[in-house]
Ligand SMILES: Nc1nc2c(c(=O)[nH]1)N[C@H]1C(S)=C(S)[C@@H](COP(=O)(O)O)O[C@H]1N2
């Protein structure tokens with residue numbers, strides 16, 4: 606497990622003032638992740654200076670806290686750029702069954718044997734916020750709903766820890782579910798609370814994307830415990846940490862609410 610490696614990136618109380626090159630490396634990564642056009646990317650990374658970071662963020666960079674603030678502001682700016690260039694109907698690549706990675710890797714902020722055990726009989730999906738019908742859902746009712754409009758995908762999952770894998774998830778298109786519960790789809794965010802206390806939130810355009818799936822199965826079987834039983838949100842347009850497993854509650858809101866890794870400095874939009 607790589608909790609230490611992950612949280613090293615931008616911890617709120619890192620002990621030393623960060624050196625200029627490290628600040629620039631981080632800023633470059635944040636700024637250019639979504640700039641796919643090579644000459645523009647090269648231009649941005651070449652021309653980005655410490656003064657530029659200070660200017661973009663309006664921060665002086667004279668102590669550790671100001672570096673954190675600067676990077677957070679650039680990351681928020683990066684969220685806005687990613688949101689602006691997100692194409693709501695552009696599809697992520699899909700793959701043949703022969704390309705599925707076996708076994709599919711496990712990842713969480715703990716080891717595999719600590720993955721939560723959710724009791725199916727007691728399980729209720731809770732709904733809150735800007736949703737007309739907030740009645741909780743039993744798992745069998747959710748499965749029945751999914752069965753009326755089944756959806757499946759074989760897509761790539763990219764984790765920022767340096768691995769990617771192709772997997773097969775089945776369930777119901779999240780947009781169908783949001784419409785069924787009368788979610789306010791003009792709201793900004795959809796948030797998720799998980800059985801292991803993980804949490805994250807996503808932008809509404811991604812929530813409504815045709816490949817965003819409320820996944821109940823993995824490779825044709827009930828979603829296994831370690832991969833997110835009883836349900837996860839699967840988004841091939843976003844990095845691994847944006848895909849919440851073991852979802853217990855869903856809310857719709859106009860208030861930014863971050864996420865487990867996002868609150869430790871990971872970019873919030875997290876597009877892949
Ligand atoms: N509930 C919960 N969801 C989570 C995580 C977690 O720790 N808890 N980790 C995230 C990260 S960083 C990754 S890469 C993927 C891993 O999913 P997998 O175990 O199906 O490969 O789950 C994401 N969703």
Ligand SMILES: [Mo]
Pocket residue numbers: 712763764765766845846
């Ligand atoms: Mo990840």
